[in-house]
Structure formats: structure tokens, C-alpha cells
Amino acid sequence: MKIKTSMVGLIFFALLTVLILIILGASSYWKVARVALDYNNLLEENKRLNEGLTRMEEMAEDLEKLKKIDQKLRASLSGYISLNNASSQGGDALEKMDELSFTSLDRSIFNSIPELYPVDGFLTRGYERESLVGDAHFGVDIAGAKGSPVKATADGIVIFAGWTYEEGYVIILKHQLDYYSFYKHNLRNLCQEWESVKKGQVIALLGDTGQISSGPHLHFEIWKDTKPVDPIKYLRKN
Numbered sequence: 001m002k003i004k005t006s007m008v009g010l011i012f013f014a015l016l017t018v019l020i021l022i023i024l025g026a027s028s029y030w031k032v033a034r035v036a037l038d039y040n041n042l043l044e045e046n047k048r049l050n051e052g053l054t055r056m057e058e059m060a061e062d063l064e065k066l067k068k069i070d071q072k073l074r075a076s077l078s079g080y081i082s083l084n085n086a087s088s089q090g091g092d093a094l095e096k097m098d099e100l101s102f103t104s105l106d107r108s109i110f111n112s113i114p115e116l117y118p119v120d121g122f123l124t125r126g127y128e129r130e131s132l133v134g135d136a137h138f139g140v141d142i143a144g145a146k147g148s149p150v151k152a153t154a155d156g157i158v159i160f161a162g163w164t165y166e167e168g169y170v171i172i173l174k175h176q177l178d179y180y181s182f183y184k185h186n187l188r189n190l191c192q193e194w195e196s197v198k199k200g201q202v203i204a205l206l207g208d209t210g211q212i213s214s215g216p217h218l219h220f221e222i223w224k225d226t227k228p229v230d231p232i233k234y235l236r237k238n
Contacts, residue, residue, distance in 0.1 A: 109176070109177075111154055111155045111198075111199045112154050112155055112156070112175050112176035112177055112179065113154055113175070113177065113179065113234065114153035114154040114156075114173075114175060114179055114181040114222050114231075114234060115153060115154065115234045115235060115236055116151060116152075116153045116154065116199055116200060116235070116236070117151075117153075117235050117236065118142070118150055118151050118152075118153050118181075118183065118218060118220050118235075119142055119144050119148055119149070119150045119151065119206050119218045119220075120144055120145075120148055121142040121143050121144025121145075121148065121206070121217070121218070122142070122143055122144075123140060123141070123142055123143075123232075124141045124142070124143045124217060125137060125140065125141040126140055126230075126232060127139060127140055127228075127229075127230040127231060127232060129228075138221050138228035139182065139184075139219050139220050139221030139222075139228070139231060140219075140220055140221075140231050140232060140235075141217045141218070141219050141220075142217060142218045142220060143215065143216065143217040144206050144216065144217065144218070145206070145216065146187060146206060146207060146208065146216040147187060147205050147206065147207070148205065148206040149202040149204075149205065149206075150171075150183055150186060150202065150203060150204040150205060150206055150218055151200050151201060151202055151203065152173060152181075152197045152198065152199055152200065152201045152203050153173075153181050153199070153220075153222075153234075153235070154173070154175045154179065154181065154199050155175065155176075155196075155197070155198050155199050156173035156174055156175040156176075156179075156181070156196075156197055157173065157174050157194065157195070157196055157197070158171060158172070158173060158191050158192065158193050158194060158195045158196075158197060158203075159172050159173070159174045159193065159194075160172040160193060161189045161191055161192055161193050161195075162189070162193075163209075164184075164210065165210070165211055166210050166211045166212045167184040167185060167209075167210045167212070167213075167219065168184065168185045168186065168207065168208075168209025168210030168213060169184075169185070169186035169187070169188060169189050169204065169207065169209050169210075170182065170183065170184045170186070170189075171183040171186065171189055171191065171203055171204055173197065173203075177224075178224060178225050178226075179222065179223070179224055180221075180222070180223040180224075181220070181221065181222055181223075182219070182220065182221035182222075182223070183203065183204055183218060183219075183220060184210065184218070184219040184220075184221075185206075185207055185208055185209050185210050185213045185217060185218060185219055186204035186205060186206065186207050186209065186218075187204070187205040187206060187207025187208075187209060187216075188204060188205045188207065189203070189204050190202060190203055190204055190205065191203045191204070206218050222234055
């Protein structure tokens with residue numbers, strides 16, 4: 001069989017073209033396959049991120065509900081109280097507070113209502129839910145002799161006993177029936193956190209500590225169901 005030289009060249013050129021097309025097609029296929037694989041991986045990653053975001057949103061909602069009381073208590077102390085000590089004891093202060101039992105305070109239910117006058121002295125400023133001349137005053141100021149004993153107004157547990165910049169030495173007691181009592185500007189605190197105290201027990205000495213104090217007095221507050229109330233409606237002279 002005789003084949004012309006020009007025909008051989010044409011066949012060789014055709015085979016070379018087919019080979020080049022096969023190589024280019026394979027290369028393009030792997031590029032497309034790699035892009036498709038990356039796209040699927042991105043879809044899976046996006047799905048996982050969305051699921052994680054949903055879980056975080058649910059946890060944030062639950063955490064917000066749990067911190068409602070905590071936020072109001074912190075706000076009453078002008079944001080200067082730190083409850084880090086409670087964290088080192090195994091959890092948030094309010095969570096640990098709820099775990100504590102009042103069985104050691106097995107007395108009359110009336111001893112759980114903060115109604116005992118906390119210190120000997122005279123009233124210098126009353127409760128002001130709203131004020132036209134300054135910030136609201138969520139408690140009463142009782143002036144007295146520096147160093148006078150400050151007493152617990154009801155049976156309770158100390159959930160905070162420490163120093164704040166504006167209010168000086170502060171004590172917060174948690175009572176039954178969702179009552180809280182606050183004792184601010186103390187000269188010295190005489191009790192420790194998570195200590196059980198009884199009605200009438202001396203827990204501090206009257207002072208004038210803190211940046212906003214202008215003389216020896218006790219700033220006293222009562223909170224009920226996470227809201228401040230007028231202490232004068234509860235307090236009585238012993």
C-alpha cells in the first residue's frame with residue numbers, strides 16, 4: 001500500500017490535535033471537579049456555621065433570662081461591684097445564692113422580711129423613684145455616729161461583702177420571699193460572703209466610705225422581686 005507523504009503528515013497532525021484536546025479536556029475536568037468539591041465543602045461548612053449560630057442565639061436568649069436579676073442588682077450599685085469572688089467558688093453569685101438553703105434560719109417567716117431599723121440615727125434623705133435635680137435615689141440615707149453598729153434587717157445570706165469605688169464598703173443580703181437589702185458606705189464590713197446572718201445581727205459599722213459619700217451615714221435599700229421599694233414602708237424602730 002502506497003501512502004503519500006502529505007497524507008502521513010495530515011494524519012500525524014490530526015492525532016496530535018486529538019491528543020492535545022484530550023489533555024486540555026482532562027485538565028479542565030479536574031479544575032471543574034475541584035471547584036465543585038470546594039463548593040460542596042463550603043455548603044457543608046456554611047450549614048455547620050448556621051447550626052452553631054442558631055445554638056448560640058438560643059443560649060444567648062436563655063442567658064439573658066437568667067441574668068435579669070443580676071443586671072438589676074449590678075445597676076443598683078452603679079456598676080462598680082465585681083462578683084468575681086463568687087466565680088472562683090464554683091459559679092455565678094446569683095446561681096450559687098439560689099443553691100443555698102435557709103434551713104439553718106428556721107425561725108418565724110416574719111424574720112425574713114427586712115423591717116428592722118438598720119442603724120440608730122435620723123433620716124436625711126428619703127426614697128426617690130424619680131428626681132428632677134439628679135439621679136433617682138432607690139433607698140434612704142440614715143445619718144449617725146461614725147462607727148455605730150449596722151444591723152441586718154432580716155434573716156438572710158450575704159451574697160456580697162466588699163469594696164466599690166462610689167459606695168465604699170457594701171453588703172448585700174438575700175432574704176426569703178425574694179427580698180434583698182443593701183447596706184452602703186460602711187466604715188467596715190463585719191461579715192463575709194455566703195455567711196448566714198440573723199435579724200438584728202451586727203454586720204457592719206456606719207461610715208462615710210466611697211466617692212459619693214458626704215458624711216457618716218448608711219445608704220439603705222430594699223428590693224422585692226428585682227425591683228426597688230421604699231424602705232420607709234417596711235422599716236420600724238425596735
